[in-house]
Amino acid sequence: MKLPRNADPNIPESAWRQLDGRIATERRWSAVTLWSGIFIVAAIAIASFGVGLLGLGDANATDLFNTLTPPSWRHPFGTDDLGRDIFLRVLYAGQVDLVFGFVTTYLSLVLGLVVGALSGYFGGWIDSLVMRIVDLVISFPFIVLILAITAITGPGLTGAYIGVLAVSWALYARLSRGEMLAMRNRPFILAAETMGFGTGRIVFVHAIPNLLRSNLVFSMSDMVLNILTLASLSYLGLGVSPPMAEWGEMVAQGQKNLFNAWWMSTLPGLAIVLTGIGFCLIGDGLADRLDEGRR
Amino acid sequence: MTHVADAHSSLLDVKDLTVGFADARGIFLPTNRVNFTVQRNQTLGVLGESGCGKSVTLRSLMQLVPYPGEIIGGTIAWKGRDLRGRSAREMSSIRGSEISMIFQDPASCLNPAFTVGNQIIETLRVKAGLAASAARSRAAELLDHVGIASAKERLTLYPHQLSGGMRQRVMIAMAIATKPDLLLADEPTTALDVTIQDQILTLLANLKGETGMSMVVVSHDVGVIAQNCDVIVVMYAGHVLESGPAQAVVHAPRHPYTRALLDAVPKLGRGGRRRPLASIPGQPPSLATLPAGCPFQPRCPHRRDGCEEVTPRLDKALPDHGSACPMVN
Amino acid sequence: MSVELPLLSVEGLSKTYATGRSVIDQALGRPAPRLTALDGISLEVSANEVVGIVGESGSGKTTIARCLVRLDSPDAGTIRFLGEEIGAAHGADLRRIRREMQMIYQDPYGSLNPRMSVGRAISEPAIVHGLIDRAEADGLVRDLLDRVGLSPTVAELRPRALSGGQRQRVAIARALALRPRLIIADEAVSALDVSIQAQILNLFAELIGKLGLSMILISHQLSVISHLSDRVAVMYLGRIVETGPTAEVFSNPRHPYTQALLTAHPAVDAPRARAPALSGEIPSNYAIPAGCRFHTRCAHAVSACREIDPPAAAISSGHRSWCHVLPEFRPARPL
Numbered sequence: 001m002k003l004p005r006n007a008d009p010n011i012p013e014s015a016w017r018q019l020d021g022r023i024a025t026e027r028r029w030s031a032v033t034l035w036s037g038i039f040i041v042a043a044i045a046i047a048s049f050g051v052g053l054l055g056l057g058d059a060n061a062t063d064l065f066n067t068l069t070p071p072s073w074r075h076p077f078g079t080d081d082l083g084r085d086i087f088l089r090v091l092y093a094g095q096v097d098l099v100f101g102f103v104t105t106y107l108s109l110v111l112g113l114v115v116g117a118l119s120g121y122f123g124g125w126i127d128s129l130v131m132r133i134v135d136l137v138i139s140f141p142f143i144v145l146i147l148a149i150t151a152i153t154g155p156g157l158t159g160a161y162i163g164v165l166a167v168s169w170a171l172y173a174r175l176s177r178g179e180m181l182a183m184r185n186r187p188f189i190l191a192a193e194t195m196g197f198g199t200g201r202i203v204f205v206h207a208i209p210n211l212l213r214s215n216l217v218f219s220m221s222d223m224v225l226n227i228l229t230l231a232s233l234s235y236l237g238l239g240v241s242p243p244m245a246e247w248g249e250m251v252a253q254g255q256k257n258l259f260n261a262w263w264m265s266t267l268p269g270l271a272i273v274l275t276g277i278g279f280c281l282i283g284d285g286l287a288d289r290l291d292e293g294r295r
Numbered sequence: 296m297t298h299v300a301d302a303h304s305s306l307l308d309v310k311d312l313t314v315g316f317a318d319a320r321g322i323f324l325p326t327n328r329v330n331f332t333v334q335r336n337q338t339l340g341v342l343g344e345s346g347c348g349k350s351v352t353l354r355s356l357m358q359l360v361p362y363p364g365e366i367i368g369g370t371i372a373w374k375g376r377d378l379r380g381r382s383a384r385e386m387s388s389i390r391g392s393e394i395s396m397i398f399q400d401p402a403s404c405l406n407p408a409f410t411v412g413n414q415i416i417e418t419l420r421v422k423a424g425l426a427a428s429a430a431r432s433r434a435a436e437l438l439d440h441v442g443i444a445s446a447k448e449r450l451t452l453y454p455h456q457l458s459g460g461m462r463q464r465v466m467i468a469m470a471i472a473t474k475p476d477l478l479l480a481d482e483p484t485t486a487l488d489v490t491i492q493d494q495i496l497t498l499l500a501n502l503k504g505e506t507g508m509s510m511v512v513v514s515h516d517v518g519v520i521a522q523n524c525d526v527i528v529v530m531y532a533g534h535v536l537e538s539g540p541a542q543a544v545v546h547a548p549r550h551p552y553t554r555a556l557l558d559a560v561p562k563l564g565r566g567g568r569r570r571p572l573a574s575i576p577g578q579p580p581s582l583a584t585l586p587a588g589c590p591f592q593p594r595c596p597h598r599r600d601g602c603e604e605v606t607p608r609l610d611k612a613l614p615d616h617g618s619a620c621p622m623v624n
Numbered sequence: 625m626s627v628e629l630p631l632l633s634v635e636g637l638s639k640t641y642a643t644g645r646s647v648i649d650q651a652l653g654r655p656a657p658r659l660t661a662l663d664g665i666s667l668e669v670s671a672n673e674v675v676g677i678v679g680e681s682g683s684g685k686t687t688i689a690r691c692l693v694r695l696d697s698p699d700a701g702t703i704r705f706l707g708e709e710i711g712a713a714h715g716a717d718l719r720r721i722r723r724e725m726q727m728i729y730q731d732p733y734g735s736l737n738p739r740m741s742v743g744r745a746i747s748e749p750a751i752v753h754g755l756i757d758r759a760e761a762d763g764l765v766r767d768l769l770d771r772v773g774l775s776p777t778v779a780e781l782r783p784r785a786l787s788g789g790q791r792q793r794v795a796i797a798r799a800l801a802l803r804p805r806l807i808i809a810d811e812a813v814s815a816l817d818v819s820i821q822a823q824i825l826n827l828f829a830e831l832i833g834k835l836g837l838s839m840i841l842i843s844h845q846l847s848v849i850s851h852l853s854d855r856v857a858v859m860y861l862g863r864i865v866e867t868g869p870t871a872e873v874f875s876n877p878r879h880p881y882t883q884a885l886l887t888a889h890p891a892v893d894a895p896r897a898r899a900p901a902l903s904g905e906i907p908s909n910y911a912i913p914a915g916c917r918f919h920t921r922c923a924h925a926v927s928a929c930r931e932i933d934p935p936a937a938a939i940s941s942g943h944r945s946w947c948h949v950l951p952e953f954r955p956a957r958p959l
Contacts (some may be wrong), residue, residue: 003322004582006327007324008328010368011313016315020363022317186733186734187730191727210738210740249572258908315898345788358779490884490906491680491905493896496896516890518892521891521892546893559821561848561850562892563827563850563874564874565850567871568829568851569829571826572822574819574820574827576823
């Protein structure tokens with residue numbers, strides 16, 4: 001451990017060590033958070049997408065002689081009431097949920113970021129109007145919206161996509177608009193104006209890159225929320241339609257067998273929880289990292 | 296509990312104070328073996344540019360070094376007894392009553408959710424043990440004393456309803472409510488307009504004259520320090536490079552940094568832009584990249600061989616005017 | 625006596641802001657409180673001249689800067705650049721005019737885009753305005769960095785890696801990229817340490833000399849104004865109260881406010897006066913005092929001061945003061 005220049009020789013070794021130790025522990029913790037989150041999500045993603053490539057079996061293959069069997073070597077997660085292997089179904093469902101989470105989150109981010117940034121930049125009546133729309137969208141009862149959309153599109157994943165996208169962008173818009181308001185009068189934005197740059201350049205080249213940070217951190221928890229939303233919708237019968245595998249739908253199917261075949265609901269439920277934890281850890285770790293970078 | 300015997304029985308005697316903090320790049324010492332003494336009824340000015348460690352030093356006097364910093368060496372003798380090693384309760388009782396502090400930005404140091412009167416009364420009740428009604432009238436007296444007109448009515452105002460100068464007066468009122476022996480002031484007038492700064496500095500001088508309290512004023516404004524302090528301590532990269540009576544340091548500076556700093560200040564009515572200012576080349580020091588020996592080397596016009604071996608300690612060449620540069624004068 | 629057009633000519637500039645009213649006030653039809661930031665400002669800047677504007681909070685010095693670069697539009701008055709009225713310019717005209725006047729801001733940590741490299745930040749304005757094409761960007765950046773005393777290796781860095789003084793140099797380089805004729809420095813050195821401030825002031829002096837620039841230097845620090853500017857305008861609550869050649873105004877101030885500023889200035893080589901130079905608070909811009917707006921704090925006020933706005937009194941060529949009383953009196957103490 002290198003002592004700083006001109007340090008007082010009377011200072012005991014223990015004091016130096018204590019100082020050094022304190023910071024090291026903190027940094028270790030925040031690294032642990034980030035990397036364990038990445039590990040969890042990566043493992044689930046690789047397993048979910050890899051299973052298709054490896055051709056480990058058909059998630060929809062029924063086996064009416066082996067319904068409701070508990071977890072075993074042949075069926076690590078047991079089988080459901082149609083004899084389908086739950087482990088395979090959980091993995092295939094992972095594809096559906098992860099893709100849903102990713103697409104809804106990042107499409108919403110892009111849309112919300114642009115709307116929020118422009119709204120915050122222009123201010124005035126434009127800002128008021130946009131924010132009222134955002135408020136409306138956020139406060140609208142979500143299930144009613146989904147039902148209305150499903151009535152048009154018919155039951156299935158499409159309805160879920162449209163519904164979540166229709167609402168999710170508003171959160172990013174609000175976040176971005178707030179940050180833009182704070183940034184609006186910072187000298188580098190004013191300088192861009194006085195240098196004669198057009199609005200487009202100022203908002204897209206100068207402002208938005210500085211808004212990305214907070215949006216990305218938020219997107220991690222948003223991802224979790226969107227996946228949970230899909231799971232809830234499927235649980236209610238509004239998301240995927242059978243026989244497509246989806247975690248929430250699997251939880252719903254297993255409900256009637258909760259006491260004689262706990263593995264049907266619980267294990268897909270655990271998959272949801274684990275994925276959620278993974279993304280939250282990444283979000284926390286990222287937030288810590290970005291704070292450090294700022295200092 | 297050590298009694299530090301001292302012939303002058305000074306109020307505050309700081310010896311070899313070192314504050315350290317660590318981050319990913321290593322361990323740094325924003326305050327490094329700092330020595331100074333404050334006598335009764337004396338104003339000590341700590342002069343330095345940003346990053347020199349003056350604010351950290353001030354806070355460490357109250358044992359309030361912000362995390363992740365920590366005092367790791369030296370002694371702070373308050374009325375003869377070391378403040379380091381005192382219990383949290385003892386320190387808490389000293390703060391706000393024997394030693395008070397005022398800060399640069401009164402807007403963020405006054406709680407916006409409470410009225411000004413409320414905050415002064417709180418200090419009086421908690422620190423001076425006054426009862427509610429006695430505290431209220433004393434609060435009005437204090438506000439009046441620090442120059443706020445219609446003090447009684449002003450008690451009910453919130454900080455945001457007051458101007459910067461008034462807020463600073465409120466902070467001063469809170470700080471002197473308990474008649475402290477020492478007032479610490481961290482850039483007390485930097486955020487104020489110049490005519491208001493003038494008023495506040497006069498107020499502080501008057502208070503000092505009335506109560507006999509001592510002050511430690513930290514500032515980067517050479518003029519403010521020169522005009523308001525009895526003793527000046529010049530800091531750079533955590534070290535004290537020069538220390539002495541104000542007039543001596545300002546008119547006969549011994550350390551090359553002090554000289555360069557004084558020369559770099561633009562003076563009213565002296566030449567114009569045709570005569571360039573004597574600036575100090577280079578950048579302010581970064582604690583991460585200090586050279587061996589004297590920290591001012593990279594920017595010093597008198598740098599020579601041997602400067603890397605120097606340990607910056609104040610010399611005893613003149614009895615009370617010390618410089619940490621053995622090479623020059 | 626040349627009949628040359630001044631570079632910048634401002635006349636009668638006024639700006640008020642109306643702040644929000646509560647719903648109740650709106651319903652009751654009460655007028656919105658108005659903040660008078662500028663009230664009839666006139667000044668001129670010639671080629672290769674530095675005009676200093678000095679004042680405290682509420683003086684309007686920042687509002688003038690914002691109006692000049694059209695971040696705000698004035699409510700009344702004219703701004704002429706080389707004779708051309710620019711107060712109402714927009715679109716392509718405004719872009720063209722913006723090339724001529726660039727501003728350096730106070731906060732070096734906010735004036736550069738944290739996500740943009742130094743080189744890009746400097747070359748961008750020149751590219752956007754079509755002064756150079758991308759291939760020439762590197763050359764321009766190297767040139768400008770050299771001019772402001774920075775090494776060309778700085779071009780790849782992000783602002784985060786630079787100190788306050790270095791960032792301010794980058795801001796200056798960026799401002800120079802458009803080859804402006806006028807630089808407005810709004811407290812451009814106030815946030816810098818003494819040693820760095822001296823470096824930047826010297827840089828300004830050098831650039832003014834070498835490039836023939838004009839500058840409007842806005843500062844609350846008299847010493848900075850005194851060092852750099854040829855002429856000075858002292859502002860108080862939205863009006864200019866005294867103006868003239870800097871050396872003369874500072875050695876022979878003819879307005880009580882200017883005198884107070886000079887006395888209050890913490891000088892290194894002079895002791896502080898016993899009593900403060902000025903008592904009382906700065907009045908709010910929402911309620912400008914009637915008559916001479918300074919009378920509430922003025923030690924020399926007479927009855928006329930409370931009622932009548934003082935007209936300009938000529939002290940000498942170019943030196944004017946807006947005061948009923950002081951133009952005739954001798955200053956209170958020799959300076």
